Amino acid sequence: MNAPIARLIARFATPWIVAALALAGAPPALAGDFITVASTTSTEQSGLFKYLLPEAKKALGFDVHVVAVGTGQALDMARRGDADVVFVHDKVAEEKFLAEGYGVKRYEVMYNDFVIVGPKADPAHAKGNDVVEALKKIAHAQAPFASRGDKSGTDAAEKRYWKEAGIKPQGSWYRETGSGMGPTLNTASGMDAYALTDRGTWLSFRNRGDLAILVEGDSKLFNQYGVMLVNPAKHPHVKKEMGRKFIDWLISPAGQAAIAHYQVGGEQLFFPNYRP
Amino acid sequence: MASAHGSLPLEARGLTVRFGALAALDDIDLTLDGSAPVAILGANGAGKSVLLRVLHGLLAPSEGEITWSGAYSRPADQAMVFQRPVLLRRSALANVEYALAIQGVRGSERRARAAEALARVGLSPIASRPARVLSGGEQQRVALARAWATRPRLAFLDEPTASLDPAAAAEVERVMGEMHAAGTAIVFTTHHLGLARRAAAEIVFLDRGRVTERTPAERFFTEPRSPQAAAYLEGELP
Amino acid sequence: MHDLGASLVLAYYLATGGDPELWGIVKLSLAVSVASAVLACAMGLPLGALVAVTRFPGRRAVVVVMNALLGLPSVVVGLVFYILLSRAGPLGELGILFTPAAIVVAQTFLVLPVVAALSRQFVEDAWNEYREQLTSLGVKALRAVPTLLWDLRYSLLTVVLVGLGRAASEVGAVMIVGGNIAGVTRVMTTAIALETEKGDLPLALALGVILLSLVLAVNALAHLVREWSMKRHG
Numbered sequence: 001m002n003a004p005i006a007r008l009i010a011r012f013a014t015p016w017i018v019a020a021l022a023l024a025g026a027p028p029a030l031a032g033d034f035i036t037v038a039s040t041t042s043t044e045q046s047g048l049f050k051y052l053l054p055e056a057k058k059a060l061g062f063d064v065h066v067v068a069v070g071t072g073q074a075l076d077m078a079r080r081g082d083a084d085v086v087f088v089h090d091k092v093a094e095e096k097f098l099a100e101g102y103g104v105k106r107y108e109v110m111y112n113d114f115v116i117v118g119p120k121a122d123p124a125h126a127k128g129n130d131v132v133e134a135l136k137k138i139a140h141a142q143a144p145f146a147s148r149g150d151k152s153g154t155d156a157a158e159k160r161y162w163k164e165a166g167i168k169p170q171g172s173w174y175r176e177t178g179s180g181m182g183p184t185l186n187t188a189s190g191m192d193a194y195a196l197t198d199r200g201t202w203l204s205f206r207n208r209g210d211l212a213i214l215v216e217g218d219s220k221l222f223n224q225y226g227v228m229l230v231n232p233a234k235h236p237h238v239k240k241e242m243g244r245k246f247i248d249w250l251i252s253p254a255g256q257a258a259i260a261h262y263q264v265g266g267e268q269l270f271f272p273n274y275r276p
Numbered sequence: 277m278a279s280a281h282g283s284l285p286l287e288a289r290g291l292t293v294r295f296g297a298l299a300a301l302d303d304i305d306l307t308l309d310g311s312a313p314v315a316i317l318g319a320n321g322a323g324k325s326v327l328l329r330v331l332h333g334l335l336a337p338s339e340g341e342i343t344w345s346g347a348y349s350r351p352a353d354q355a356m357v358f359q360r361p362v363l364l365r366r367s368a369l370a371n372v373e374y375a376l377a378i379q380g381v382r383g384s385e386r387r388a389r390a391a392e393a394l395a396r397v398g399l400s401p402i403a404s405r406p407a408r409v410l411s412g413g414e415q416q417r418v419a420l421a422r423a424w425a426t427r428p429r430l431a432f433l434d435e436p437t438a439s440l441d442p443a444a445a446a447e448v449e450r451v452m453g454e455m456h457a458a459g460t461a462i463v464f465t466t467h468h469l470g471l472a473r474r475a476a477a478e479i480v481f482l483d484r485g486r487v488t489e490r491t492p493a494e495r496f497f498t499e500p501r502s503p504q505a506a507a508y509l510e511g512e513l514p
Numbered sequence: 515m516h517d518l519g520a521s522l523v524l525a526y527y528l529a530t531g532g533d534p535e536l537w538g539i540v541k542l543s544l545a546v547s548v549a550s551a552v553l554a555c556a557m558g559l560p561l562g563a564l565v566a567v568t569r570f571p572g573r574r575a576v577v578v579v580m581n582a583l584l585g586l587p588s589v590v591v592g593l594v595f596y597i598l599l600s601r602a603g604p605l606g607e608l609g610i611l612f613t614p615a616a617i618v619v620a621q622t623f624l625v626l627p628v629v630a631a632l633s634r635q636f637v638e639d640a641w642n643e644y645r646e647q648l649t650s651l652g653v654k655a656l657r658a659v660p661t662l663l664w665d666l667r668y669s670l671l672t673v674v675l676v677g678l679g680r681a682a683s684e685v686g687a688v689m690i691v692g693g694n695i696a697g698v699t700r701v702m703t704t705a706i707a708l709e710t711e712k713g714d715l716p717l718a719l720a721l722g723v724i725l726l727s728l729v730l731a732v733n734a735l736a737h738l739v740r741e742w743s744m745k746r747h748g
Contacts, residue, residue: 036612045712050696067612067693081601082611182711189713207713235601237609334649352652362647365665374661378652406746422651 034063035242038075038083040153041180043225044068046112046200046269048262055258060245070180072151078102078228081235084243087250089225090153103228109250110259110270111224114157116215117185117202118143118194126194129217132165139165142173144193148184149176157223158196164220185211198223200269225270227251250274282345283354283430284310284461286331290340293326293485300326302485303340310430310461312477313452315493317466319508322482324465325359328432331463332356352379355428359435361419363407368399368418371407375422393425394418397451413444420451424460431455433464437471449475469509473497481505521719528720529727535697540728543701546614546688547681550621554681555674557622558629563663565630566637567655580634583627592687595620599691612693617701620687625677632673637662668740675736682729702728 043049044066053064069077071088075097078086086103088094097103116134118126124141126134138145147169148155162169175193177184181201188195189209197205202213215221227247232238249255256272263269291304300323308314308331316324329335330342333350344351355375363371372390381389394403397417402410407418416436423431436452437445445468452475456462466472472479472493479496481489481504488502500506528536565576597603599611599619610616640662648658663670685703692699694708702725709718 041711045708053696063698065612065693065695065698067695080603081606180711182713186711186713201712205713207715237601329646332650334646356650358647358650362644364661365667375651378657 034065035084035239035246036082037064037066037085037087037246038073038077039066039068039087040071040074040089041068041182042089042152042154042198042201043087045180045182046198046204047264048200048259048270051262052258056246056249056255059249059254060242062242064246070148070150070152071154071156075102078230081230081237084230084239085227085246086230087225087227088153089223090156091224091226093153093156094226094228098228102231102234104231106226106228107247107251107274109225109227109274110256110272111222112198112200112270113216114154114196114221114223115199115202115213116194116196117188117208117211118214119192119210120212121210122214124194127214129215131161131215131218131220134215135161135165136167138194139167139169142171144173144175144188144191145169146184146188146191146193146195147174147176148181149178150180152180153223154181154196154198161196161220200264203264203267203269224273251276281347281349281351283351283428284308284345286310286342286344286430288331288340288342291327291330291337291342292339293323293330293335294338299485301330301337304485304487306331306480306487308430308461308463313456313462313464313475314478314480315464315466315472315476316480316482317469317472317505317508318482321484323485324482325434327482328356328434328463328465332432351429353426353428354430354432355423355426356432357416357419357423357434357436359438361415363415363418365408366406367404368407368410368414368421369394369403371418372422372425375426379426389425390421393421396424396454397421398447413440413447416440417444417447417451420448424451424455427458428460430461430463433462435466436464437466437468445471469497481508483508518719520716521723524716524720525723525727529724536724538697539700539702539705540724542614542699543682543703543725544728546617546621546701547678549618550625550681551674551678553618553622554625554629554677558626558677559633559663559670559673560659561626562630562633562635563637563659564656566634567641567658567662577634580627580631584631586624586627587686588624588684589686589690591620591624592690595623595687595691611691612695612699614692614699616691617688617699620691621681621684624684624687625680628680629673629677632676633663633670636666636669636673640666668744671736671740675733678732679729682725 049066053066056064067077067083071090071093074086074088075093077083078097079102094106098106116126116131124138124143126137128134147158175187175191177187181197182205184195185197185201185205186207187193189207189211192210227250229240229243229247230238232240251274256274259270259272260268286308288304288306291301292299293301304327316327318324326335330337332354341348364374369390372393373386376386376389391400391403394400397420399414399417399421402414407415410418420436433452436448440448449471452462452464476493479491479493480487481502483504488504489500491501496505497509500509565573565580595616596611598605599608599616600606641658644662648661653661683703685707688701689704689707692704694700694704702721706718706721706725709721
C-alpha cells in the first residue's frame with residue numbers, strides 16, 4: 001500500500017478512533033460530579049432551578065443536572081434509568097411509578113397552584129374561585145380553550161377537573177397543542193383562549209397578550225410536587241448516595257427555606273410543605 | 277500497479293474500436309519500435325485521437341489486441357500530452373513535480389528535475405505562477421515539461437501545436453526534437469503539415485478508421501501512395 | 515416590528531454585557547458545532563470522494579441513498595440516538611446521554627450525509643474532467659482521491675461551511691440527546707427554543723441575532739481565507 005493511500009485511510013479512520021477514545025474516556029471524568037434529575041418544564045420555566053441549584057451545590061458540593069420534560073416523559077426517563085431522581089407533580093402517576101418498583105420512596109416537597117387564565121373580557125363568565133364551575137361555563141359557551149394534551153402533570157390535573165365537571169371537552173373550541181406550558185400559553189395568547197396553567201409559569205410568562213388570571217384560590221387547584229430516588233435495585237448505576245443527599249437537602253429546613261425564598265415579581269411561587 | 281516492463285516495441289493487431297454501431301477504428305495493424313518519430317495524419321473524424329488513446333492504453337479496443345514489449349498490461353514509462361491539457365490548481369512547477377511524485381521520485385530530486393523540465397521548454401520565469409492562469413501556449417508547454425520530466429520511453433502528443441501562435445508552436449517543435457534526441461519515442465497527431473514534415477520520420481495516414489498507408493515522411497508529401505492521402509494533401513478533405 | 519427593534523437593542527447589550535451564562539452557551543455552541551463539523555468532514559469528504567471515483571456493484575443505489583439522506587429529519591436522528599444512548603439501550607454503558615459528547619455524536623451523524631453527498635457530486639464532476647489526464651500520468655482511482663480533494667479545495671470549503679451551518683443550526687436532535695441542561699448542554703439554539711417556549715420572544719430573538727452574527731463572522735472569515743489563497747494558488 002503506497003503512502004498517499006495509507007495517509008488517506010489514516011485521515012478517514014482517525015476521527016473515529018479519537019471519538020471512540022474520547023467517548024470511552026470522558027464519562028469517568030464527569031461521573032463523580034453530578035446527578036441527573038428528571039423534572040418538569042413548569043418547574044424549569046418558572047426559574048426555580050436557576051435559583052435553587054446553586055444553593056444546592058453550595059450545600060452539597062456536587063452539581064445537579066436537570067432535564068426538564070413533561071411529567072409523563074420524566075417518569076419514563078426514570079424507568080429507562082436515564083435519571084437518578086425524579087421531581088414531578090402528578091401524585092397518581094408518581095404512585096404508579098412507585099408501585100411498579102421504579103422509585104424508592106415518595107416525599108412531598110412543595111406545592112404551587114394552578115390558575116385559569118383567559119381573555120380579560122371573560123366571554124364565558126368564568127371568573128371566580130371555583131375551577132369546576134368555570135370549566136362548565138367555558139364548555140357551555142364553547143369559548144376557545146388551549147390545552148397541553150401532553151401527559152404532563154398540568155395536563156393530568158386539567159383532565160381531572162373536566163372529569164369532575166362531567167364534561168368530555170371536544171369540538172373546535174378545545175385545542176390540544178401537545179406541547180409544554182409555554183407554547184400552550186403562546187397559543188392561548190394568540191387565540192384569546194382560556195388555559196389552565198401553574199402560577200409559576202404564568203408569572204414568568206412575557207407574552208400575555210390580552211390574558212389575565214381569572215380563576216384562582218380553589219383548593220382543588222393545589223398542585224403538589226413529589227420527589228423520588230430512582231430505585232437502584234432496578235438500575236444499579238443510579239447515583240444513590242448523591243441522589244439521597246439531594247432529596248434530604250430538599251426536605252431539610254435549609255432546602256425548604258430556599259424554596260420559599262424564590263420569588264418572581266415580588267411573589268412567592270412555591271410553598272414548601274414537607275411533613276416528616 | 278505500474279508494470280516493470282517497457283513500452284516498446286508496441287504491437288497492435290486487428291485493433292477495432294466501436295462506439296455503438298460506428299467503428300472509429302477498423303482492423304488496424306501497427307508496430308512501433310520507437311526508432312523514429314511517427315506522425316499520424318488524417319481528416320477530422322478519421323480516428324487519430326482514438327488511435328492515440330488506444331496505443332497509450334487509455335481506451336480498450338472492442339476487438340483485437342495490443343501489447344507493449346510483449347505484455348498486455350499498460351506500462352508506466354509512457355506519457356501523453358492531450359490537445360487540451362488538464363493542469364492542477366497549483367503552480368506550474370508543482371504540476372510537473374506531481375507527475376514525478378507519482379513515479380516515486382523523492383523530494384529534492386523532484387524539484388530539480390521539474391525545474392529542469394520547465395527550463396527546457398523555456399518556462400523558468402513563470403515556474404511558480406498558478407498553472408491555470410497561464411496562456412494556452414504556456415499551458416501546453418507545461419504539459420510537455422510534465423511529460424518530459426518523467427523521461428518516458430514513449431510519448432504521445434495529440435495535436436501539440438493546435439491553437440498555438442507560430443512562436444509557441446516553434447518552441448514546441450524544438451522541444452519535440454530534444455525529446456527525441458534524448459531517447460523518447462514520439463508519436464503525434466497534427467493538422468500542421470509543416471510540423472509533420474519536419475518533425476516526423478514516418479507518416480501513418482488514417483482514413484475513416486483504417487490505415488491506408490505508412491510512408492517515410494520525405495516521400496509522403498510528394499508522392500502519397502493512397503488516393504485518400506492524396507486527396508487530403510490536396511485540401512479536398514478538411 | 516417592535517419586537518425586532520427591541521431585540522436588536524437587547525442583542526447588542528447582551529453581546530457587550532459579558533454575561534457569563536450567555537458566553538458559556540456561546541462557547542459550548544461553538545465547541546460542539548465545530549467538533550461535529552470537523553468529524554463529519556474528516557469522514558465525509560473522503561467518503562464522498564471514494565464513492566465518486568470507484569465503481570462497485572450497487573453503487574447507483576448508494577448514491578441515491580446518500581442524496582436521500584440530505585433530507586434526514588433531525589428529530590428522527592435525535593430519537594434514534596436517545597434510544598441507543600439511553601441506559602436502557604445498547605450504548606447506555608457509555609453514559610454520554612445528556613452530555614456534550616452525545617450532542618457531538620448526533621450532530622456528526624446529521625452533518626455527515628450532507629458533506630458526503632455534496633463532496634461526491636463535486637468530486638465526480640471533477641473526476642470526469644481529470645480522469646484521462648490522471649490515468650495517463652499513472653494515477654489510479656484511489657490515488658486520485660487526495661489530489662482531487664485538494665484541487666477542489668475552494669468548492670469543498672463551501673461544503674465545509676454548509677456542514678458547519680447545519681451543525682450550528684441544529685435544535686431538535688440536540689434537545690433530545692442533550693436535555694438542554696442549564697450550564698451543561700444548553701446551546702444557542704436550544705436556549706432560543708426555551709426562551710420562545712417561555713414566551714420571552716425579545717430575548718429569543720436577541721439570542722438569534724447573536725447566533726446569526728457568529729455564523730456570519732465564520733463565513734466572512736472563510737471568504738477571506740479563500741480570496742487570499744486564490745491569489746496565491748490560482
